[in-house]
Amino acid sequence: MAAMVAADEPHGARIAAALADAGVEVVALVRSADLLAAVSDASSSVWQALRESDSVVLHATRAVVVPEVIAMCDRSGARIIALADRAAERRSVAAFGLPAALGLDCGPEDLLAAIESYALGAGAETTERTRGSVTVVWGPHGAPGRTTVALALAASLAARGSRAALIDADTHAPSIAQRLDLPEEAPGFPAACRQTDYGVLDGPELTRLSVPVDIGDHTIEVLTGINRPTRWPELSAGRVAEALDVARDWSDHVIVDVGAPLETDEEIVSDIDAPRRNQAALAALAAADTVLAVAAADPVGIARMVRGLARLDEVSPASPRHVLVNRMRRAPFGIDARRQVGRAFEQYAAGEQVWFLPDDPRAADEALRGAAPILSRRRAGFAPALGALAATL
Numbered sequence: 001m002a003a004m005v006a007a008d009e010p011h012g013a014r015i016a017a018a019l020a021d022a023g024v025e026v027v028a029l030v031r032s033a034d035l036l037a038a039v040s041d042a043s044s045s046v047w048q049a050l051r052e053s054d055s056v057v058l059h060a061t062r063a064v065v066v067p068e069v070i071a072m073c074d075r076s077g078a079r080i081i082a083l084a085d086r087a088a089e090r091r092s093v094a095a096f097g098l099p100a101a102l103g104l105d106c107g108p109e110d111l112l113a114a115i116e117s118y119a120l121g122a123g124a125e126t127t128e129r130t131r132g133s134v135t136v137v138w139g140p141h142g143a144p145g146r147t148t149v150a151l152a153l154a155a156s157l158a159a160r161g162s163r164a165a166l167i168d169a170d171t172h173a174p175s176i177a178q179r180l181d182l183p184e185e186a187p188g189f190p191a192a193c194r195q196t197d198y199g200v201l202d203g204p205e206l207t208r209l210s211v212p213v214d215i216g217d218h219t220i221e222v223l224t225g226i227n228r229p230t231r232w233p234e235l236s237a238g239r240v241a242e243a244l245d246v247a248r249d250w251s252d253h254v255i256v257d258v259g260a261p262l263e264t265d266e267e268i269v270s271d272i273d274a275p276r277r278n279q280a281a282l283a284a285l286a287a288a289d290t291v292l293a294v295a296a297a298d299p300v301g302i303a304r305m306v307r308g309l310a311r312l313d314e315v316s317p318a319s320p321r322h323v324l325v326n327r328m329r330r331a332p333f334g335i336d337a338r339r340q341v342g343r344a345f346e347q348y349a350a351g352e353q354v355w356f357l358p359d360d361p362r363a364a365d366e367a368l369r370g371a372a373p374i375l376s377r378r379r380a381g382f383a384p385a386l387g388a389l390a391a392t393l
Contacts, residue, residue, distance in 0.1 A: 001115055004028045004049045006035040007059035011104055015057055022108035027053045032064050039068040050076035055115050060084040060101050065092045067204060081114050088212035088219040091163055095203040131248040136256045136284045139294035140304035145326040146294050147175050150257040151373040152383060156390040157253045158218040165251035168225030169280045171232035172259040177224040181371035182211050188224035190231060193239035203250040235280035244287050256284045262311050285316040290393060294324045298332040302341060306348045323352045329359040357385050
């Protein structure tokens with residue numbers, strides 16, 4: 001058996017030595033950049049080394065695990081043995097349908113077993129993957145905390161071991177890129193929506209378009225939103241619905257942050273087929289498995305939520321729904337604030353399941369400074385309360 005190693009130091013030489021110890025002939029040891037450069041240079045020595053190899057053992061960074069490299073290895077007949085330690089790298093490997101990545105520090109026995117399994121035709125997994133769920137986070141006007149909830153929910157689900165994706169589908173005031181200090185020029189969700197026109201959107205393409213954000217020991221995949229207000233027509237209803245359907249096969253939990261307005265604007269649009277700015281939110285809500293409706297914890301916020309719930313009944317009548325009263329505190333209501341809010345919903349929106357998220361200003365300020373979700377460990381804080389909700393999803 002022969003193999004090529006594509007990994008930068010200090011890993012490359014160690015991996016090559018481990019293969020040699022396992023009795024595998026190392027045809028070549030190349031840098032990751034050389035493997036990428038060979039994609040556009042058929043005369044490269046890397047191509048010859050691939051043709052002489054049964055397998056290519058590579059460090060599966062997101063820069064290397066791309067369609068062009070996968071296709072080059074396939075054409076050469078070299079099977080890919082991926083090595084990765086980071087969760088985002090492992091998910092990228094899985095998104096391309098490759099066998100589960102080995103650890104970067106794996107020994108000769110593990111490498112030999114992986115290569116031999118390919119030789120026996122057992123390299124690929126054939127189990128069918130369960131489709132993921134779509135959870136849409138909506139809230140009425142007044143900045144009730146939609147994005148704050150969406151960020152924390154994605155982080156909480158990732159911390160539970162699930163693959164979580166966060167999508168910014170707000171066509172009025174997208175803010176996930178700013179909240180996580182991500183470049184606004186990243187292609188993100190608008191690019192994914194455009195890809196649906198050509199039928200080329202799939203899991204690997206979503207992985208390429210997304211930005212991995214490490215939250216402690218876990219990672220969430222982020223698809224940022226429009227970077228200019230004038231780009232809202234790119235998020236048409238059909239595109240959004242199709243992109244979310246593809247995302248179900250890509251991630252265990254897809255969290256979608258949408259804008260507040262839910263009007264159809266039919267009375268001010270002369271062409272009934274013309275795009276409407278709120279269509280992304282309406283399409284996401286229609287496709288949702290669960291809707292989280294976020295209300296500000298004050299009399300105005302509760303009144304807006306009660307009116308908004310009636311509109312949600314029209315837009316997403318079949319989706320299970322939770323009402324989240326955010327930044328809950330006593331000051332706006334006086335004594336027994338939770339009981340007063342609960343009575344208001346019982347009177348004006350009977351049957352709604354209400355969750356209370358405590359006001360946690362210190363944790364919120366730390367999250368803003370650190371460009372991260374709220375991760376307070378305080379027992380009575382925001383994050384534990386939202387974690388309890390995440391457990392029900």
